[in-house]
Amino acid sequence: MTPFRRVAMLGIGLINGSLAKVMRREGLAGEIVAAARREETRARALELHLCDRAEADPAEAVRGADLVVLGVPPAAVGPVAAAMRPGLAPDAIVTDVSSIKAQVVRDVVPHLPTPGLFVPGHPVAGTEHSGPDAAFDTLFVRRRCILTPIEDTDPAAVERVKALWERAGSLVDIMTPEHHDRVLAITSHLPHLIAYTIVGTVADLEEQARTEVFKYAAGGFTDFTRIAASDPTMWRDVLLGNREAVLEMLGRFTEDLVALQRAIRWGDGQTLFDLFTRTRAIRRGVIQAGQAYVRQPQANGENG
Amino acid sequence: MTPFRRVAMLGIGLINGSLAKVMRREGLAGEIVAAARREETRARALELHLCDRAEADPAEAVRGADLVVLGVPPAAVGPVAAAMRPGLAPDAIVTDVSSIKAQVVRDVVPHLPTPGLFVPGHPVAGTEHSGPDAAFDTLFVRRRCILTPIEDTDPAAVERVKALWERAGSLVDIMTPEHHDRVLAITSHLPHLIAYTIVGTVADLEEQARTEVFKYAAGGFTDFTRIAASDPTMWRDVLLGNREAVLEMLGRFTEDLVALQRAIRWGDGQTLFDLFTRTRAIRRGVIQAGQAYVRQPQANGENG
Numbered sequence: 001m002t003p004f005r006r007v008a009m010l011g012i013g014l015i016n017g018s019l020a021k022v023m024r025r026e027g028l029a030g031e032i033v034a035a036a037r038r039e040e041t042r043a044r045a046l047e048l049h050l051c052d053r054a055e056a057d058p059a060e061a062v063r064g065a066d067l068v069v070l071g072v073p074p075a076a077v078g079p080v081a082a083a084m085r086p087g088l089a090p091d092a093i094v095t096d097v098s099s100i101k102a103q104v105v106r107d108v109v110p111h112l113p114t115p116g117l118f119v120p121g122h123p124v125a126g127t128e129h130s131g132p133d134a135a136f137d138t139l140f141v142r143r144r145c146i147l148t149p150i151e152d153t154d155p156a157a158v159e160r161v162k163a164l165w166e167r168a169g170s171l172v173d174i175m176t177p178e179h180h181d182r183v184l185a186i187t188s189h190l191p192h193l194i195a196y197t198i199v200g201t202v203a204d205l206e207e208q209a210r211t212e213v214f215k216y217a218a219g220g221f222t223d224f225t226r227i228a229a230s231d232p233t234m235w236r237d238v239l240l241g242n243r244e245a246v247l248e249m250l251g252r253f254t255e256d257l258v259a260l261q262r263a264i265r266w267g268d269g270q271t272l273f274d275l276f277t278r279t280r281a282i283r284r285g286v287i288q289a290g291q292a293y294v295r296q297p298q299a300n301g302e303n304g
Numbered sequence: 305m306t307p308f309r310r311v312a313m314l315g316i317g318l319i320n321g322s323l324a325k326v327m328r329r330e331g332l333a334g335e336i337v338a339a340a341r342r343e344e345t346r347a348r349a350l351e352l353h354l355c356d357r358a359e360a361d362p363a364e365a366v367r368g369a370d371l372v373v374l375g376v377p378p379a380a381v382g383p384v385a386a387a388m389r390p391g392l393a394p395d396a397i398v399t400d401v402s403s404i405k406a407q408v409v410r411d412v413v414p415h416l417p418t419p420g421l422f423v424p425g426h427p428v429a430g431t432e433h434s435g436p437d438a439a440f441d442t443l444f445v446r447r448r449c450i451l452t453p454i455e456d457t458d459p460a461a462v463e464r465v466k467a468l469w470e471r472a473g474s475l476v477d478i479m480t481p482e483h484h485d486r487v488l489a490i491t492s493h494l495p496h497l498i499a500y501t502i503v504g505t506v507a508d509l510e511e512q513a514r515t516e517v518f519k520y521a522a523g524g525f526t527d528f529t530r531i532a533a534s535d536p537t538m539w540r541d542v543l544l545g546n547r548e549a550v551l552e553m554l555g556r557f558t559e560d561l562v563a564l565q566r567a568i569r570w571g572d573g574q575t576l577f578d579l580f581t582r583t584r585a586i587r588r589g590v591i592q593a594g595q596a597y598v599r600q601p602q603a604n605g606e607n608g
Binding site for chain 2: 124125143144146183190191193196197199201202203204209210213217221223224225232233235236239246247249250252253254257264265269272273275276277279281282283286288289
């Protein structure tokens with residue numbers, strides 16, 4: 001692919017920082033300019049060579065850029081898009097990396113001189129760490145990246161963004177923003193909400209009980225704590241920004257949970273056994289779809 | 305420690321199989337005799353050298369043994385204890401490896417000639433795999449093992465079982481059966497129930513949606529599928545066997561979840577942000593307690 005002349009990274013945390021590392025490695029950007037509100041973040045991004053220049057003002061960062069990547073928490077995407085407008089060239093391609101898409105499209109499009117050059121995107125990758133220090137250039141390898149062009153989106157712009165993610169190692173899919181939000185509500189947003197909830201339930205236990213939970217967490221709780229250590233700002237924005245799909249999936253989950261609660265109370269072992277057998281098949285489906293690392297038992301051992 | 309002359313393993317799946325491997329490696333048993341109901345399991349256990357002899361009848365397996373390890377699903381522990389009685393020597397130490405303790409004590413004690421030699425135990429370790437082929441001798445390394453002696457239990461018997469688990473690499477703790485069941489309800493039983501539920505919710509989606517969930521599972525769902533692939537029989541027995549503590553913790557969880565649902569519906573970002581910040585602290589507590597593998601980001605990348 002033809003490299004971009006100048007790439008503006010608005011936000012330079014885990015995702016944009018990792019993407020910047022990919023662009024460095026692959027020679028995909030003549031120059032990388034980052035924007036970050038906090039002075040400390042800008043200094044750190046420069047130290048880590050994630051960018052050649054760092055600006056506080058998004059409009060300064062995007063000046064002369066032919067690619068802009070919006071990499072701030074979902075609720076900040078709209079305001080940052082508004083702030084960059086004075087500096088944005090009408091022929092620049094704009095993309096984003098948010099975990100929700102319909103709201104981001106609604107928030108960003110009104111601020112763009114050329115809405116057809118906006119290619120909404122979501123790399124389905126991440127860790128529980130955040131900030132520029134968490135960035136690494138293999139984050140996207142064999143991960144899905146979903147692009148959600150809208151009616152007006154220029155197919156050539158989609159192709160360029162697609163090529164960029166493929167160089168990062170991602171498997172790129174195309175779907176509508178609404179479809180994306182429904183799928184992610186169940187695969188990502190609801191699991192995070194559930195993990196946050198159960199870890200919060202533990203946080204409310206009295207001191208002594210909490211200490212014991214830490215000690216015996218290997219029985220299954222550990223995985224939940226990792227998920228529930230994800231960035232609070234981002235996840236607040238995701239859950240509020242995709243509230244309809246999340247509430248719909250949460251409703252289904254709650255119904256199912258109440259049914260199991262009833263089965264436990266009345267000693268209905270058959271209902272439990274049937275469900276627990278069906279869920280094993282789902283695991284196989286996930287493994288076959290290549291998304292689960294089939295870890296060695298030695299590195300695992302967290303059930304029981 | 306003095307080796308046991310003959311050890312009877314009643315059940316020879318993941319846990320008892322792994323313990324047998326430890327005993328072989330450490331020279332802790334003159335002879336290992338396994339009991340398993342299914343012919344196939346007995347043949348496989350012999351092939352894998354997990355035992356020197358395999359019996360269908362628990363009474364035959366325990367004859368002449370000075371240590372008996374009950375390693376069958378929780379609801380089967382009582383019936384197997386009854387079945388072994390005709391062969392059991394009055395001076396044999398009996399222990400178990402079940403994830404629930406109060407019910408096991410109730411079920412086993414009436415069948416023992418010398419109840420004071422029963423040392424109820426629970427190695428807090430496991431994987432989502434089951435059966436003799438899943439066994440490996442490092443399963444218990446740096447894992448907690450909880451022993452729950454009762455009033456009559458002989459302290460010398462507790463010491464011998466404790467020494468055994470320490471040779472397996474475990475950190476051994478002592479508490480009452482009731483206390484064990486309350487702690488594990490929150491660290492293990494509730495997380496498993498939740499994981500089974502959400503994976504079940506996905507199982508009920510229409511075909512196309514389910515296929516997409518497999519594809520995008522890396523967004524958080526993958527961890528749940530691993531937990532929900534655990535042995536169905538065992539987990540049915542655990543949830544029914546510890547129902548009071550599980551229902552109590554489930555009640556707390558449901559209240560918390562409903563509060564978050566309300567916050568999402570009404571756009572109350574502050575409540576979400578405050579909780580998500582508190583849960584990060586819990587993650588730190590778990591890591592400090594040494595139960596979480598702090599994985600490299602490269603091997604992880606499942607959020608977002």
